[in-house]
Amino acid sequence: MPRVFAIESMPTSAAYVIGALEAAGFEAWMVGGWVRDTLLGKTSHDIDITTDARWEQTKRVLEEAGCEVCETGTELGTVTVVCEGESMEVTTYRVEGAYDDHRHPSEVRFVSDVKDELARRDLTVNAMAWNPARGLLDPFGGLRDLDRGCVRAVGDPWRRFDEDALRMLRAVRFSACLGFTVEQQTQRALAGRATGLMDVASERMGRELDALVRAGKAGTASLEQPEVMCAAIPELADARGFNQRSVYHVYDVYEHIAHVCNAVQAFTAGCAMPELQWAALLHDVAKPATYSEDVDGYGHFFDHPRQGALMADAIMRRFAIPSEVREAACALIRLHDERMPATEQAIRRMLKELSGSCKGREVPLGFALFDLRRADAVAKCPSAASWAHEMDQYSALLRAEVARSPVFEVGHLAVGGADVMRTCVLQPGPAVGLQLDVLLRVVMAGEVPNEREALLAWLAGHT
Numbered sequence: 001m002p003r004v005f006a007i008e009s010m011p012t013s014a015a016y017v018i019g020a021l022e023a024a025g026f027e028a029w030m031v032g033g034w035v036r037d038t039l040l041g042k043t044s045h046d047i048d049i050t051t052d053a054r055w056e057q058t059k060r061v062l063e064e065a066g067c068e069v070c071e072t073g074t075e076l077g078t079v080t081v082v083c084e085g086e087s088m089e090v091t092t093y094r095v096e097g098a099y100d101d102h103r104h105p106s107e108v109r110f111v112s113d114v115k116d117e118l119a120r121r122d123l124t125v126n127a128m129a130w131n132p133a134r135g136l137l138d139p140f141g142g143l144r145d146l147d148r149g150c151v152r153a154v155g156d157p158w159r160r161f162d163e164d165a166l167r168m169l170r171a172v173r174f175s176a177c178l179g180f181t182v183e184q185q186t187q188r189a190l191a192g193r194a195t196g197l198m199d200v201a202s203e204r205m206g207r208e209l210d211a212l213v214r215a216g217k218a219g220t221a222s223l224e225q226p227e228v229m230c231a232a233i234p235e236l237a238d239a240r241g242f243n244q245r246s247v248y249h250v251y252d253v254y255e256h257i258a259h260v261c262n263a264v265q266a267f268t269a270g271c272a273m274p275e276l277q278w279a280a281l282l283h284d285v286a287k288p289a290t291y292s293e294d295v296d297g298y299g300h301f302f303d304h305p306r307q308g309a310l311m312a313d314a315i316m317r318r319f320a321i322p323s324e325v326r327e328a329a330c331a332l333i334r335l336h337d338e339r340m341p342a343t344e345q346a347i348r349r350m351l352k353e354l355s356g357s358c359k360g361r362e363v364p365l366g367f368a369l370f371d372l373r374r375a376d377a378v379a380k381c382p383s384a385a386s387w388a389h390e391m392d393q394y395s396a397l398l399r400a401e402v403a404r405s406p407v408f409e410v411g412h413l414a415v416g417g418a419d420v421m422r423t424c425v426l427q428p429g430p431a432v433g434l435q436l437d438v439l440l441r442v443v444m445a446g447e448v449p450n451e452r453e454a455l456l457a458w459l460a461g462h463t
């Protein structure tokens, strides 16, 4: 059956804003991601409106209509409008010059024809406008490309990618996220111009990469568009084609990383937390730098988890990834290859370690660590895949530990500093903390139950 692409309704707040601008004699359209996603039958998370009104006129008309208007990007013609609690961006039709410093367009010119406004947009599927009375405006064949499942640059891809190299990463993100193929000319330009990304401001790249990673499509993008991914994250370029010289690995480091990203998605039914997805993408990033070969010619990567966590920290800082995601991803990377017996003690040690860098999030991160290790195992070689099953045992141990309120911090102990001072006859000071640490160790090792009477008795017997 042919797919039907139609827009049947729109948010009432956006209809109100468009209605107010048009009643005042201006033209206004829904544009960009909202049009694309709505045609695809998806809910769109943000609303962009474009108009021939200058921002000052937009502000006046919409304030008179009772909306709140914030001057969020007036140099580019943008204001943010809040109507019925919904916030949306309203931007004047504009065209842009090249992004000279790779951050901001060198010049912005306001124009009166909406088609010129659409021509500055990156991809045909992102260059459609829709108005409730006039319907769809699609000068570049965006609808046909949506139907074919095709990502295509608006205009000459080489020129458009030279103007702003970030568009390449966007093309890769949209093709991976929508499951589209990249049109041939656009694909040639992607491979030919990928290195242009190295000059793009890192925060701009970070926003695209974060969206790609959170969508669970970093693996797909890495396998399908290695040039663009390696230009965006040069540390990955060293992993590309890097032979692991190991009987446990059928893939080179780069391919292994991509397969781990995909396996994480598979094991979490597409619901992996962003910290796990970032960890998957960067978990082996230090392998090339830590490589050594033994006398038999086998490859080893000693210390790569710790070095990898350091590199991942620098990479994610560069991309301005939120610190809570960065810190957790680095903790997972640090622990991804740690030897761990399947015991309660080992589970408690892991929780303690995770709590050290991400206090309060150790339990979900513990499960995420097992998903990472499962994914790591299945992306090695067929015989290593059985290690993935071991993780079921670890998850079961962690579940049991959670059910009995785990103890891996001094604060979890059934006694406190005052008990220690009283029982051990100590004055306040560092010795109290040291004593609590000792107590924590014996409880974590399962030598004493975490019960008040038992702990007081143990303390009394060990002073």
Ligand code: ATP
Pocket: 031, 032, 033, 034, 045, 046, 048, 120, 121, 122, 123, 126, 127, 164, 166, 167, 211
């Ligand atoms: P998402 O759902 O990820 O937000 P989106 O299409 O809304 O997708 P945005 O980054 O919010 O993406 O950008 C809004 C619109 O602005 C795009 O649909 C596209 O038309 C245009 N756009 C964004 N970045 C560029 C760019 N670098 N060059 C040209 N047009 C761009």
Ligand code: MG
Pocket: 033, 046
């Ligand atoms: Mg958007």
